Amino acid sequence: MATFDIPFSVLDLAPVASDSTETIALRNSIDLARETERLGYHRYWVAEHHNMPGIASSAPAVLLAHLAMATSTLRVGSGGVMLPNHPPLVVAEQFGMLEALHPGRVDLGIGRAPGTDQVTARALRRSTGPLSADDFPEQLAELANYFTGRDRRGVTAVPALGNQPALWLLGSSSYSAQVAGMLGLPFAFAHHFSAENTLPALALYRERFRPSEVLSEPYAMVAASVICADDDATAREMAQPGALQFLQLRKGTPGRMPTPAETAAYPYTDLDRLMIDERLDSQVIGGPETVRAGVADLLTATAADELMITTNVYDHADRVRSYELLAKTRA
Numbered sequence: 232m233a234t235f236d237i238p239f240s241v242l243d244l245a246p247v248a249s250d251s252t253e254t255i256a257l258r259n260s261i262d263l264a265r266e267t268e269r270l271g272y273h274r275y276w277v278a279e280h281h282n283m284p285g286i287a288s289s290a291p292a293v294l295l296a297h298l299a300m301a302t303s304t305l306r307v308g309s310g311g312v313m314l315p316n317h318p319p320l321v322v323a324e325q326f327g328m329l330e331a332l333h334p335g336r337v338d339l340g341i342g343r344a345p346g347t348d349q350v351t352a353r354a355l356r357r358s359t360g361p362l363s364a365d366d367f368p369e370q371l372a373e374l375a376n377y378f379t380g381r382d383r384r385g386v387t388a389v390p391a392l393g394n395q396p397a398l399w400l401l402g403s404s405s406y407s408a409q410v411a412g413m414l415g416l417p418f419a420f421a422h423h424f425s426a427e428n429t430l431p432a433l434a435l436y437r438e439r440f441r442p443s444e445v446l447s448e449p450y451a452m453v454a455a456s457v458i459c460a461d462d463d464a465t466a467r468e469m470a471q472p473g474a475l476q477f478l479q480l481r482k483g484t485p486g487r488m489p490t491p492a493e494t495a496a497y498p499y500t501d502l503d504r505l506m507i508d509e510r511l512d513s514q515v516i517g518g519p520e521t522v523r524a525g526v527a528d529l530l531t532a533t534a535a536d537e538l539m540i541t542t543n544v545y546d547h548a549d550r551v552r553s554y555e556l557l558a559k560t561r562a
Contacts, residue, residue, distance in 0.1 A: 235527075235538075237535065237537055240540065241263070241272050242540065243271055247286065248490045249486070252419060259547045259550075261301045263547075263550065266540075266551050268305040268352070271561075272554070275298060277294050277295060278308060278309075278310050279313050279316070281351045282350075291312055293555070295309065295329055299329065304446065307329075307333070312339065312340040314341050315343065315352070323374055325389050326389075327390045327396075340497045341424055343514050371410075375398065379392075400414070400416050400417070404425065404428055404432060408420070409435055409436070412435065412436045412440040419452040419453075419454060422455045422533075451537075452535060452538070455529060456514040457514065457555055457557060459522040461518060463521050466517045466518060467511075468518070469546075469549055470496045471495075472493075472509055473544060475497055494545075542554060
């Protein structure tokens, strides 16, 4: 029987159900943070998404302030802040303030994609210029300099200076893996939506890693979709609304998490079912023993130093229960 001696953490998308509200979704996030802290999870990250009706976490820094106040030991962080959407100075001020308020508990996970469609990304940037990731290294350096006081223009980010959160790079491809390695930063890979790129990206991160003031050796966290229920059939059923929501996103019609009744009534095509099956095959879904084996296989394949779990299901009680059952698999 597999046992796991690495940290388990949480990635929360603050899902909004079709028969619910954003207020309830955000309250559920606070409740889940409290419950997963009690269960021994190590960190709790929230994602940045825009123009997506089914995800309430559009402003990670605001939500993290509430999560940190509702907990006492759990690390809280962004998974992540999409740097192209924001002036680095603003990000430094926001996360410097979080770190000043909650010393030693804040992670700043940075991504290089906008996390939304092109029109919304331009609205965020208040610019009609072309969107490009080519500026990412320069933006990242500017952000880091605000925390260390190395900004050469004489700009002081208050209270970022002297209040630096733990900086992470996020990725779903090889680009961020290489940057994280060369800068000697911890790296979090989005296996939950880019499973085919996981092993190549992690190999590249470890190959390119250079020791830094932050890390002497690579530290890789893998974010995976896991749904655990009392038995395999129940878990598979719980996974269906999230799979349909993902299908709708892929079709360019993002929406709220459908109810089980809406999921059952949806007019699936053969191609739809193929896409859903492919989606579910990349996830770990089942009863406790099935999930234990699936997590063990994933950790063996990736040699991850930490596992971050996202559980996207319709019912909040089922989501809490999934994290509870998963925590018990560690024994």
